Amino acid sequence: MAEPLQKKLQAEVEKYQQLQKDISKCMSSRQKxxxxxxxxxxxxxxxxxxxxxxxxxxxxxxxxxKQDMEEAKATVGKRLEYIAGEIKRYEAQMQDLERKSEQQRDLLGRLQQDFQKAQAPGKAAALKA
Incomplete structure (x- = not known):
């Protein structure tokens, strides 16, 4: 009973770790x-x-x-708009990843409790012997 639950728990832990890596990458890109x-x-x-x-x-x-002054100002303005849009996109992506991470953490907590309950009868039998 505990072995399939342990495998599922391990798979969910790996998913959680991947989400944390994705959040870290997203934060790094946003900082840049x-x-x-x-x-x-x-x-x-x-x-x-x-x-x-x-x-x-x-x-x-x-x-x-040499570049025309108005062209330079327009280029910088467009670049600022683009960067601001990218920052908003990364913020939305980070919020989504953090939401998924929180859901995954809750799932891991429930699975860990189930795993501990599944192991409890085995420990009780070993103590009686």
């Missing part, structure tokens, strides 16, 4: 996006200090290429 967001906000702020007489350059490979 937060860093990019901060960096791009600083770039946008710096572009705001410039006027039309200033030159803006874009790094393409090892070369700096």
């Amino acid at each position: 996006l937060e860093a990019q967001l901060t960096e791009n906000n600083i770039v946008q702020e710096e572009l705001g200090f410039l006027d039309a007489s200033n030159s803006v350059f874009k790094l393409i490979g090892p070369v700096l290429v």
Whole structure:
């Protein structure tokens, strides 16, 4: 009786561990996006200090290429929108994974109790002998 329950418990533990790894990956990706967001906000702020007489350059490979000021501002604005959207997507994904993790943790608790109950009669018989 206890052996099939033990195998099921082990499989559910592995699922829980995988969920924890997925949450960790998601958090790491979100942190990288937060860093990019901060960096791009600083770039946008710096572009705001410039006027039309200033030159803006874009790094393409090892070369700096002159870029139109309005094009640079539009590019940074679009990049900020994209990053903000990705952050929202990762937040939703993390909430979903955390919800699944909590459900898995509850399931593991119930299975562990069932496993302990299944082992209890075996221990009682061993103590009587």
